[in-house]
Amino acid sequence: MQWNIQNTVVPKNAEELIAVLITNRHIEDRQTFLHPKHPMDISLQEVGLDQKEMSKAVERLETARQNNQSVIIFGDYDCDGVCATAVLWETMHTNGWNVFPFIPNRQAHGYGLSSVALDEILGAAHKPAVLITVDNGIVAHTQFERLRQEGVYTILTDHHESDGKFPPAEAILHTTKLCGTTVAWMLARELGKSESIESMLDLCAIATIADQVPLVDANRSFALFGLEQLNQTTRLGLQLLIQTAGLQLGEIDTYAVNFGIAPRINAMGRLESALDALRALCTTNPTRALQLIGKLQDVNEARQNLTTEMIECALAQASEWKDERIIIVADPSFHEGVIGLIASKLTETFYKPSIVLSIGEKTAKGSARSVSGVHITNLLRSVKNDLLEVGGHPMAAGLKLEVGALESFKTHLYEQARIVVDVELLTPRLDVDCVIDPSLLSLEIVETLQQLEPFGAANREPIFAVDECIVEHCSPVGKEGKHLKLKLCVGTIKLDAIWFGKGEQCAAYPVGSAFRCAGYLRINEWKKRKNIQLLLKDIQAQ
Template sequence: MVREWKLAEPPKEEYIKELSKQPKVPQLITQLLAQRGVKTLSEARNYFRPTLEKLHDPFLMKDMDVAVARLTLAIEKGERILFFGDYDADGTTAVALYMHFFRSVYANVDYYIPDKYAEGYGVSERGVEYAYTTNCQLIVSLDCGITSFESIDAAQHRNIDFIVCDHHQVGEKLPNALAVLNPQREDCNYPFKGLSGCGVGFKFLQGFCQKHGIDPTPLWHHLDLVALGTACDVVPMVDENRVLCHQGVEYLKKTKKAGLLALFSTLKLNQKEITLNDLAFSLGPIINAAGRVAHAQYSASILSTDDPKEAKELALELNRLNGLRKSYDRQNTEEAIVLGEQEKDQPILVLYKEDWHKGVLGIVASKCVEHFGKPTICLTHSRGEITGSVRSTDNFNIHEILTACDDLLIKFGGHTSAAGLSLKEENLSAFKERVLANVNKKMNGKDFVSYRNIDLKVELNNLNISVATILGQMKPFGHENEIPVFLCENVKVSDVPRVLKDKHLKFKVVQEEGDQALNVIAFNQVDDLEIITTSTFDMLFKLEINEYRGSKTLQLNCIEIKKSKS
C-alpha cells in the first residue's frame, strides 16, 4: 500500500472573499470554512451555531406521512407496538430513545433486540414471532430492516404492519413494509442523506410531534441518546448530525438518565466535561461489547432503565463484558495478522478461522486494514454458517464487491466502507475467488493508496491562541468534518528534544530565525528523533490549547514527520 500526504484543493477565492467580510476573522479560519462548503456569512453563522432551528422538516422524508399516520392509528386503537432495534450502539440507543419518549405518551409498547449469534443481522423471524405471540400489531424497526425482505413478509402474513427506520444502503428493491423511512432511498428527496439509524428514528418522533402539535421539548431531552448513537456510527458529522450531536452533548452534561449516569461513574467520566470523543471511544465500546460477546439486551436495558440500582448492576456487567471483548479482540487480531501475512500479495484479504469470536470480527478487520493497507474480510463459523465482517480502505467501495456476490451470500448489509455478511459453508471458496477476481478487475494492478488528508499548509507565525480558540468552536468534529490537520514545511527544532516514557517526543520548533518557538508533542514518534535533530523537516499537526495550572499555551500535536525535500 502506498501512503501519501494529500493536501486539500484550495477553496474558491470568491468564498474566501465573501467570508473575509467578517472583521477580525483570521484568513486561516476563512480558508477552512470555505473548504468545508461554507460559502456565505449566513452559512458561517449557522455552522458555528448548530441550533435546533436548523433541523429539516421531517415530512420531507419519503413515507413520513404514511408512517406518522400508522403510528397515530395504532395509538388511537390501543394496539401494541414493538420497537425492533439492531444490536449495536446505534440500534440500542434508538430503542432506548423510543422507550423513554413513549413513557409519557403511550404505554402499550415493547422492544426487541436480536441475538447476534442465534438470529444474525437485521429483522429476524424469531423477532417477528415474538411480536406475534405478544399480540403486537405494529413493528417499527430501528437501524435495520432495509434488507430484511423475508422477515417483513412474514410479519405481513401474520397481519402485523411494519415501519422501517434505517439508514443503510438501499438495494434494487425495498422491503414490503407499510412505510420505509430511509434518506438513502433514490426516490427520497430529504435534504440530508447522512443520518444514523437513531437519527432516522428521531426524525420519525419529530414528525409525530409536529403532526399532532405536541411540544417537542421533552423529545429534545432525549437528544443525549441520539448524540450517543450518532457518534458511535460511521456517519458524516455535517448538516443535521452536527446539530444533533452539538445539542445532544449539552443534554448529556445535564442528563438524569440512570443508565448514562451509571456508565459515567463506571468509566470515571466527568459528566460536566463530556465530549463527543468520550461517546465514540469510551461509551461506545462498552455499549457495543454486550452485543459482541453476549447479548445487546444488556445495553438496551441500561439505556432504557429509570432505576439507579438496576443501572449500576448493568454498568458493572457491561464493564466485565467489555474486558472479555478486549481479550477476544487481542487474540483474534494476532491470529488474523499471521494469516494475512500469508496472503499479503492478494488485492484483498479474505481471512477465515472457524473458532474466531464473531462479535469482534469488525474490530479485527479494521486492524488488519490498518496493518496491511488493503480491504479485509474476516470470517468465522457460527451456527452452521460462515459469517463475518468487512472493512475497507479509503475511497474503495466494498459494498459494490459484495453486491456482485449476492447470489453466493445468505445476506449482507452495510455501508461503502463497512459491512456484515453470511454465507453457506460450501460457498466459501467460490465467494473468495469471486471477491479476488472482482477486486483485481477494479484495481487493474494499481496499489491501494492510504491518504493522510491535510487541510491547509500554514506558516508558524500565523498560529496563535486566538486561532486555536476559534478552531475549538468548530466542534463537533467527526467523519467529513474532521479536526483540521495542518502542514508546515521546513521547520527545525529550537531546543534539545525530550524523550518521554521512551516513546514520545516533546520539543519546540521555529520556521525562521527569530520566530517565537512553538511547543510540539509527538506521541509514539521516538523513531523520528534522528530526523528532527539532523535536518529540517515537514510536519503534520493539529492545533491545541494546553491548559496547565490555569495557564494556557499553544501546542502543536504532531501527527507525522518527514524530512524536508529542500
Template sequence: MSKNWIFRTRRDGSPVPDSFHDAAERCGISPRLAEILWLRGLERPEELAEYLSPGLRHLARPSLWPGMAKAASVLAEGLLAGKKLAIWGDYDADGVTSTALALQVLHHHGYDALWHLPDRREEGYGMNVKGVEKLAEAGASMLLTVDCGISDAATIARARELGMDVVVTDHHLPPETLPDATVLCNPRLADCPCASLAGVGVTFFLMAELNARLAEAGSPRMDMRRTLDLVALGTLADLVELEGQNRILVKNGLLVLAEAKRPGISELKAVSGFAPLASLGAGQVIFSLAPRINAAGRVASAETALELLCAKDCDSAADLARTLDGYNTQRRQEEERITEEAMAQAEASLHDPALVIAGRDWNQGVIGIVASRLVEKYHKPTLVLCADGGTLKGSGRSISGFDLHAGLARCAEELLSYGGHRMAAGVRVLPEKLEAFRSRFVSVVRESLGDEPVPAVQMIDGNLDFKAATNFIFLKELEMMQPFGVGNPEPVFQSPPLLVKRRKIFGPQKNHVLLELADESCGITLQAKAWRQAEQFPADLEGRRVLLAYSPGIDMYNGAASVDVRIRDWKLA
C-alpha cells in the same frame, strides 16, 4: 507506507471572494478560518451562519422526510385505540439508542411498549420470524422497527399475516424489492433534507412527530431536547457524515450529554474516565462511550446497554455501567488477540492488493473492528472472516479508491450472501469456497487498483507555523468547527521544518510517542504526540528536522490551558 499529502482546493480553483470574507467578518471569524471553510465547500453566507451556529431552529420539519407523517399517524391512531406496540431494534449503539429514545417518548405519554433486541450470536443481524411471532403472542398488534427492517421482507410479511401494522424506520440502503410494511421511513427512499441520517436520527424525527400528534390528543407534550443525548451518542457511534441535519443533532446533543441528567449517561461517563458533567468532544464519545454500549451486543447481550440508558436512578445505572465496562475490557482483549493473529496472516500476503483473513475461533462481534485496524495499517480492501455455524461470516472495510460492495458483486458466485455499501460490507461463504473467493476477490481488486500499493491520502487544510498554532484565539475558532468526524474532519496543517529535540515512547504497551519540536522560524518549542504509532518514529530522529501534518487544539488539564499538538503524519524535511 507514507501518505500522500494533498492540500485542499476547490474544484474550480477559485479564491475566497470578498462577499464570503464579508460574511465571515459579520460572523466574527478570522480570514484564516474563512479560507478553511471556503476550501471545504461552504460558499453562501447562510450556509456559513448555519455551520457556525447549528441551532435546533434549523432542523427540518418531520413532514419533509419520506413516510414520516403517515407513520406518526399510524402509530398515534393505534396507540389511542388501545393497540399494543412492540419495538424491534438492532444490537449496536445506533439501534440501542434508537430503542431507548422511542421508549422514553412512549413512557412520557403513558404507554408501555414491548421491545426486542436480537442476540448477535443466536439470531444474527436484522429481524426474524420467531421473534416476531413471540411479540405477537405477547399481545403486540403494532410493530415499529428502528435502525433495521428495510431488508427483512419475509419477516415483515409474517408480521402482517399476524395482523400487525408495521412501521419500518431504517437508514440502510434499500434493496430492489422493498418489504410490504404499512409505512416505510428511510431517508434513502426519496429526496429529503439529509440522506445520511443515522437510525437514531430517523427515530428522533418520527418520535418528534408522534409526540406532537399525542399532544394534540390531550397528552402533555414532551420536550424532545431531552432525547438529544441519545441522538448524539447513536449518530456518532454509527460514523455517519456530520453535515447538515446530523451536525445540528450532534452539536446540540453533545450539550445535553454534557449535562448528564440521564443516570445512564452520567454513570457511563464515569466508568469511561470522565467527570459526569464533563463536556465531551465527538472523538471522546466515539472512542470511549460508544464502544461500551457496543460491547454489550458484541460479547453478551445488548439488553444490558438498553437497561443502562433507560435506568431511572444512579445506583442501578452504576451497576450496569460497570458491567458494560467489563464487557468492553473483554472486547478489547478479544480484539487485540484477533488483531495480532490477523496481522500475522496479513504479513504473509503483503504482495496482494487485498486481504482476506480467516480464523475459526474468532469472535464475530469484533471482526469488523479488526478489519478496520488492518485497513489502517496496510491500506488495502480487507475482509476478516470467522466461523458461524457451518459457514464463515465476514466483515469488510475498504479504502477510498475501491467500491467494496461492487467488488463483492463480481464475486457473488462464490458467496452465499453479501451486503453493505462502498466502504463497508458483510459476507457469508462456505468454508470449502474460501480459497476460491479469496482468489477471485484479490483478482477483482487487482483489476481495479493495479499491482502497486495505493498510498493513503492525508488532506492538508493549509500551512501553519507554531506561532499561529499557539494563538488561542485561532484555536478557539477551530473549536467552532466541532463536532469533527466523517464529512467534517478535524483540520490538519503542514508545519515548517521542525527540529526534533527529544523523542519519548510512552504508554502501557509503549506504542505512543512524544516529540519535543522546535520551530526555529519563530523560536517556539512544543510537544507533539502520536497515538499507536511509536514504531513509525525511529530512535535516530533526535537532532533531525521533520515536517508534520498535525492538528492543534486546546488541552484543559487540571484547569490549565495548553496547546495540544496531535501528529497525523510526518516526513523528513
C-alpha cells in the same frame, strides 16, 4: 506516507484560515454550517423523509394507542440501534403506548429482522399488532412479507442503503442522510412532547458520532446540539458510564463518544445481550444503573482482550493476502461480535479493504471495512452469487455465506478487487488542509478552530503542515517511552509537539535538524497553564 495538501493558500489570519477550511470541506453555505438549525426545526423534506409515509405511521400508531394494541420496537445490537430503540421506546412508553423493545441477540438471532427473531416474536402468547424496525430492515423483504401475511402492521425506519427496492412494509421512513437513531427521533418528534423529545438529543449525539455518518447538514445539527444535551444529561446510566470511562460531564466531545462511551455500549451487543445496554440507558433506578454500568465495563474489558487475541490470529494469515488488494481472513475461533473491530484494525494498519469471517458449522458471518474510494458494499455485491446476505455502507458492510462457498468467495473477490480497486487507493495518504503560517500558531487560533466542531466524518479535525521546524529537544515519554515529545522552533515561535506511539524513533530527530511536520493544533493545559501543542501525524524531511 503521502501527503495531500488540499489547499495551496497559506492563510495569514483567522478569517483566511476559516475560509480555507470551509473550502476544503466543500461547504457551500458557510453561515448555515457555522450556525446550524436546531433539530427541532429541521423538516422531514430536508432529511429525505416522506411526509405521507410519516403521516401513515403516526396515524396507525395513534390507533394502536387508543386501542391499547401491542407495539414492538425491533432494534439492533450496535450503539446506533440501541440508542434508536431507547429514543422510540421511551417516547411511546411515557406517552401511553403498550410498547415493548426487542433487540436481537447476535448469537441467537443473527443480524436484523431475521426469521429466527420473527419466530420468537410471532410465537409469543400475544402477537404484536404493530412492529417498528429501527436502524434495520431495509433489505428484509421476506420477513416483511411474512409479517404482512400474519396481519402485523409494519413501520420500517432505517438509514442503510437499499438493494434497489423497498420491502413490503405499510409505512417506510428511509433516508441515508441520517443515522438510525435520528430517523427514529424524527418519528418520536411526531409522537411525543417537545421537551422530552429534546432531552433525547443526548442519545442522538452518541449514535450520530458512533455510527460515523457525515457530520454535515442535519447530522451536524444532531451532533452539535446533542453534545450540548449530553454534557448536561440527567440519565443516571449515562452519568455513571461517563464517570466509569474516566470522562468528565461537561467536557464530552466526539473523541469521548468514539473512544469512551460508544465502545462500552457496543460491547454488550458484541459479546452478550444489548438489552442490558438499553436498560442502562433507560433506567431511573440508581442501584440498577450501577449494576448495569458495572456489567458494561466488565464486558468491554473482555472485548478488548478478545480483540487482541483475534488480531494476532488474523496476522498469522498474512501470507494469503499480503499481495492482494483486499484482506480476507477467516477462522472458527473468530468471535462474530468482534470481527468488525478486527476488520477496522486491519484496514487501519495495512490500508486495504478488509473482510473478517467467523466460521460456524454451516455458515460464515463476516464484517467488512474499506478505504476511501472503495465502495465495499458494491464490491461485495459484485460476487453476490457466493453470498447468502450482504448489506451496508460504502465504508462498512456485513455479509453471510455458506461455509462450502468460502473458497469460491475468496477467489472471486480477490479477482474482482484486482479489477476494480486501483492500487493508488491503497497508498496511505494524509489529507493536510494547508501549510500554516508560524504567526498563526497561537492559542487564539486554536480557539477559533473550535467553531468548526464537532469534528468527524466529512468534517474531520483540521490537519496543518508546519514548515521549517527546528528540533530543540526530543525525548521518549510515557509508559515504557512509547511516545515522542519534541520542542520545536518555528521562526520565532516555540512549539511543543507530541507523537503517540513513536518513542522508538527519537534518534531520527537530532537537535538542530529541520523537518516539515503535520498534525492537529491542540490546547494543552497543565496546572492551569495553557499552551499550544502540535499533535503529530507525520514528519517529513524538509
